[in-house]
Amino acid sequence: MKTVLQTNFNGIDGLTITDTAKPVLTDNGVLIKMAVLPISPTDWKLESDTHATDEQQDKLPRIIGFQGTGTVVSVGKNRDQSLLDQRVLVINPAGVYSEFVLNENPDWMYPLPANVSDESAAALSAGTAWTLKQQIDQSKAANIVITGANSVIGLTLLQMLADESRPIYPIVTAASKPYFIEQMPRLTPYTLDEHPTISGSSIVLDIVGRLDMLTTLEKQLSQPEIVSIALMQAPTLNNFIFVHDEFNADRYRLFIKQLSEGKLTALINRIFPIEQVKKAQHFAKETHSRGRVLVTFGH
Ligand SMILES: NC(=O)c1ccc[n+]([C@@H]2O[C@H](COP(=O)([O-])OP(=O)(O)OC[C@H]3O[C@@H](n4cnc5c(N)ncnc54)[C@H](OP(=O)(O)O)[C@@H]3O)[C@@H](O)[C@H]2O)c1
Incomplete structure (x- = not known):
């Protein structure tokens, strides 16, 4: 075979x-x-x-x-x-x-x-998105910043955040802005250079894994919590963790049910x-x- x-x-x-x-x-x-x-x-x-x-x-x-x-x-x-x-x-x-x-x-x-x-x-690709959502749910940060928001995991996470009341700042490349808007019309995407003014505390969900990008975001934001699925170590960042998907059979069953019910696309x-x-x-x-x-x- x-x-x-x-x-x-x-x-x-x-x-x-x-x-x-x-x-x-x-x-x-x-x-x-x-x-x-x-x-x-x-x-x-x-x-x-x-x-x-x-x-x-x-x-x-x-x-x-x-x-x-x-x-x-x-x-x-x-x-x-x-x-x-x-x-x-x-x-x-x-x-x-x-x-x-x-x-x-x-x-x-x-x-x-x-x-x-x-x-x-x-x-x-919902397992890793779900892991990131747990981090968001546990965080008291006032703002949610997502790098690589147009990624498969990013857009899956955003589907899971449909009821989130805190402001969400999706960071994408310039080339991916139109695609992101098509997928998530209710949100405004930003490139790293545009950095909108964000006041209050933030949690950054990092899907890209570029240290230079996270260093820039750390300077732009006020002492953000940074949670990455793509960069395993970042000793130069102050409040950084790497997380990975813990396989869970019941969650997979739930995701398939959600696909069937149209709650996940x-x-x-x-x-x-x-x-x-x-x-x-x-x-x-x-x-x-x-x-x-x-x-x-x-x-
Ligand atoms: N920790 C875990 O348990 C776990 C599990 C699964 C996956 N992952 C990791 O999660 C990451 C995302 O996976 P995915 O399947 O969602 O990937 P994907 O759909 O291919 O998306 C990758 C994202 O990264 C962005 N990107 C790539 N290079 C970039 C650069 N140089 N500058 C700015 N943005 C850049 C892409 O932007 P454009 O589309 O605009 O290029 C896109 O938004 C991967 O690194 C993967 O290895 C981790």
Whole structure:
């Protein structure tokens, strides 16, 4: 079966599309024929590291990807037999960019309602947005500033902040302003240079991960709390934390329900065939964010 492997740390162009053995169904397993897989900045970050340690090298080769959608084609005898033929979102830390994925953990697989497409579920990026929302909810800051607000995670977070009463200041690049306005007409986006006058305390949710940008914002704002999902360390900033998505199965179930009820909308950009996975990753990396870029096995 077709599989996308990372065998080195040479970046996107170092990926290999190869043939591997189809997983064998186990009694506790469910075999899924994969349909749609997302691409995110985390992919190309994991694929390139010129200073990779021996320990990191030892983890290769690995199948890329963390989540994707597909259809259950066979069910082990210890699993719910009604899963057969169901479309599902599957999470697999051991990789999902394979024609077939074996799921042995029911908490890592979610049947999709009829009105949730494979593309929408594959594009779901709500876990990290939810983590940022928790930080906002816990903060007493008077203002909310979001860098990279047009990103997939930024726009997902903003959907979750629909009832937020504090002022929100979305920071975007000049090129992404029209797209942001189209997506979130009720909010006014700013570029870093425009820095609106913000009085009172602020929390900055950083989705971009540029220290220079955060240093500028720290000077513009009055001692902001800075919470980043993209920069792990920033010793020069005064009130900085890095947060990451803690996987939670019940939250995934909730997000799928919210997709089905129209309370969350997936953001989808272009869709590429699996054979063009490198082109797809380059496209995602080298163009402004206009939704999730997806790859399809095209069955
Ligand atoms: N901590 C965690 O648990 C976790 C989990 C998942 C993802 N992440 C990280 O979260 C970040 C966002 O992910 P995503 O999928 O939402 O990404 P995305 O949709 O590709 O968006 C990236 C954002 O960064 C902006 N950006 C990139 N380079 C920039 C630059 N030089 N100057 C200003 N803005 C720049 C982009 O602006 P334009 O579109 O205008 O170019 C866009 O708003 C990634 O770094 C990803 O690795 C963290």
